[in-house]
Amino acid sequence: MASETAPANPTRHHGDGGSTGLPGLPGVARVIVVAIVYLAAHVALDHLTYFDAIAGLAITPVNPPPGLSLFLLLRFGLGYAPLLGVGALLADVLVRSASPLSWLTWANAMLIGCGYTLVAAMLIRKKGRIARLRTVSDLNGIVVAATFGPAGVGLAYMLLNRLAGALPPDLAMEGLLQFWIGDAAGIILTTPILLEIVAFRRLPGLRNPEEAILQVGAVLLAGWIAFSTAEAEGFKYFYLIFLPIIWIAIRRGLHGALAANLAVQCSVLAAVGMLAARGVKIWELQMLILTLALTALYLGVSVSGRWAVERERQAQEGKLNRIQRVAAVGELAGSIAHELNQPLSAIAMYVRASMALLGAQLKQMPALDDTLHKADREVHRAGEIIRRLKQLFGSLHTPRERSCLDDLVKGSVAHAAGRARDLHVKLQVDCDPNTPRVEIDVTQMEMVLRNVLDNAIDALAGVSGRQRVLRIRVAGTGEGAVQCEIADNGPGIPPALRSALFEPLNSSKSQGMGFGLSISRSIVEAHGGSIEARDGESGGTTIRIVLPAARGTE
Amino acid sequence: MAETIYVIDDDESVRDSLLILLSLKGYQVQAFASAKAFLDAMPPVIAGCLLLDIRMPQVSGLQLQAELAARGIDVPVVIITGHGDVSAARSAFLHGAIDFLEKPLEEDAVLGAIRESLSRDRQRREQEASVVQRDAAMARLTAREREVMELLCDGHRNVDIAEQLGISPRTVEVHRAHLMAKLQVDDLAELIRLCRNSRPSGS
Numbered sequence: 001m002a003s004e005t006a007p008a009n010p011t012r013h014h015g016d017g018g019s020t021g022l023p024g025l026p027g028v029a030r031v032i033v034v035a036i037v038y039l040a041a042h043v044a045l046d047h048l049t050y051f052d053a054i055a056g057l058a059i060t061p062v063n064p065p066p067g068l069s070l071f072l073l074l075r076f077g078l079g080y081a082p083l084l085g086v087g088a089l090l091a092d093v094l095v096r097s098a099s100p101l102s103w104l105t106w107a108n109a110m111l112i113g114c115g116y117t118l119v120a121a122m123l124i125r126k127k128g129r130i131a132r133l134r135t136v137s138d139l140n141g142i143v144v145a146a147t148f149g150p151a152g153v154g155l156a157y158m159l160l161n162r163l164a165g166a167l168p169p170d171l172a173m174e175g176l177l178q179f180w181i182g183d184a185a186g187i188i189l190t191t192p193i194l195l196e197i198v199a200f201r202r203l204p205g206l207r208n209p210e211e212a213i214l215q216v217g218a219v220l221l222a223g224w225i226a227f228s229t230a231e232a233e234g235f236k237y238f239y240l241i242f243l244p245i246i247w248i249a250i251r252r253g254l255h256g257a258l259a260a261n262l263a264v265q266c267s268v269l270a271a272v273g274m275l276a277a278r279g280v281k282i283w284e285l286q287m288l289i290l291t292l293a294l295t296a297l298y299l300g301v302s303v304s305g306r307w308a309v310e311r312e313r314q315a316q317e318g319k320l321n322r323i324q325r326v327a328a329v330g331e332l333a334g335s336i337a338h339e340l341n342q343p344l345s346a347i348a349m350y351v352r353a354s355m356a357l358l359g360a361q362l363k364q365m366p367a368l369d370d371t372l373h374k375a376d377r378e379v380h381r382a383g384e385i386i387r388r389l390k391q392l393f394g395s396l397h398t399p400r401e402r403s404c405l406d407d408l409v410k411g412s413v414a415h416a417a418g419r420a421r422d423l424h425v426k427l428q429v430d431c432d433p434n435t436p437r438v439e440i441d442v443t444q445m446e447m448v449l450r451n452v453l454d455n456a457i458d459a460l461a462g463v464s465g466r467q468r469v470l471r472i473r474v475a476g477t478g479e480g481a482v483q484c485e486i487a488d489n490g491p492g493i494p495p496a497l498r499s500a501l502f503e504p505l506n507s508s509k510s511q512g513m514g515f516g517l518s519i520s521r522s523i524v525e526a527h528g529g530s531i532e533a534r535d536g537e538s539g540g541t542t543i544r545i546v547l548p549a550a551r552g553t554e
Numbered sequence: 555m556a557e558t559i560y561v562i563d564d565d566e567s568v569r570d571s572l573l574i575l576l577s578l579k580g581y582q583v584q585a586f587a588s589a590k591a592f593l594d595a596m597p598p599v600i601a602g603c604l605l606l607d608i609r610m611p612q613v614s615g616l617q618l619q620a621e622l623a624a625r626g627i628d629v630p631v632v633i634i635t636g637h638g639d640v641s642a643a644r645s646a647f648l649h650g651a652i653d654f655l656e657k658p659l660e661e662d663a664v665l666g667a668i669r670e671s672l673s674r675d676r677q678r679r680e681q682e683a684s685v686v687q688r689d690a691a692m693a694r695l696t697a698r699e700r701e702v703m704e705l706l707c708d709g710h711r712n713v714d715i716a717e718q719l720g721i722s723p724r725t726v727e728v729h730r731a732h733l734m735a736k737l738q739v740d741d742l743a744e745l746i747r748l749c750r751n752s753r754p755s756g757s
Contacts, residue, residue, distance in 0.1 A: 347658075382658070
């Protein structure tokens, strides 16, 4: 049983849906390979599932070829549509021994080909070229196509064969029903699996094998109960199979659901002779399997989607953390450079002053003259080293883009919302829609906002006895600038920190390095803006960030 | 008037070393630990230049620069900073800084910037002085001499002026000689130039 990677192990290489799945092959060769593989698979699948047919036509309880066809057109494009007719013709001739000389054989193939091409075209128009089942919306597209497509195509197929006299009138209704269910099951079972297989190109590893064994055991047990009682009781106990299938879909996501569906369907196909001999109506069973498959798919897609969002969030968080660490190192280097530059500057001036003091006498003391010049050179060298260090960290910028500060603020607030909820902090966001745009390094500015918001929430964590409120306001200043005020009603700035709040290595937190506000100031100042802290109107602290408006927007 | 170099930096060693070196180079130097200390001790008229650090507690160098501009004090400023960031430099130059020097300072760069600042300051003061002088001289003209000067500057000949003012051409001659002597100008062209400079632009 295949399984998908859970967020605990987020490094999976995703094959991208945009590629053809056959890299390195030139155009014509690719078309030929795709055609041969498709036709062979079409005939093989038709052969494997050709049983319990009605009137010797392509009406079986499960019919995967339409699923294969839909996959072909979704994945490789509508240009391959003619293959659908060829496939249907080959299958009729090879599997059902239809006469290649009969007009009806050709008409049936044309009808199936055109019918499913139309279904694929409508699906692509609605949802685009679905390359993988990433969202419930993708799955909805395929389910709708699998529901209405076979109904329409089946109706036309029945009419044609009824008129041609190939279908006895008493079988028409049952034939339509079986065609519909068979093709729908074929699409729902086949298309998603093929899309996933081609998107991945290699088998995902099996996570948690002990649990997998239990899951397989549970499916077998539930299947045995459901089917061993089928003869006497009908499919009264079929619902038991839902339990292990749901378990698998929740724990293993879409891949687990696909594998489980395939296994259930294959087991039924393997036992179909025995079941039919006991008088089981296969298409009724097929209805149950279809319900089961849909349940598993929707659960699987939802679970996998959640994992993907979580992975995305972790990756984003990781990126921001990395940038923050680099910025902290840069800030440290910058503050060391600043501190060292002062005494170095003084040394350089003192050395020159010594030379000036000695003046003409220096000529009579060549050793002293030489030594003073060496000291002078070394000071310069130290200055150069520091300058290079600063350049190194100064170059770690991403390009600036014109953006809405309120969007960024809302994003950062959304990030802080979880913690705010846990700590019962009331968030009030007030963004003036007419705020001019700003030209900023979005990642860096997001870091500033997150920093300030985190600080405010930290400060509020110590508040008791009143509602904790964090108010964020964004508005233009009316003077070609944009301001963001973040006001909390916490305990205010500790007096010990007040004078050097924005200096590095200054923190009131036991775990803090004291770089947050220092980095924030560097970033804001590098944008030509300013950041300041003052006491709030009703206690607490207000941080005010002012950024120049982008040119032409103020 | 003695030119003074005002060093404003919160780092004591930087102040002290600049004080010693610049004094040895023959400049008159005063050092201040903060922008506020400088503003409190600042003479009403400044001759010289400022060596100004950007990052200082309370009032930053850039804020002091803006404050001086707001007070209408036009003194050359050389920024000396340990944080050579681009936006601070841009802002400093926007407010008319002469130069932007990164620490550790180099003697040649400092002296070069000071020479440049002082020569700009001297020019400015000379210009101001000549304006003061001219205004004083203008004030010494009589009403009739002023009238004659205005008409001369508008390009009228002595004869026309005499006719307009209802006096004899000979009297115009005398007024003209007197006013040119008072304004210390040698010919008509120089008078016209002076006249134009003293008039508010646009009229």
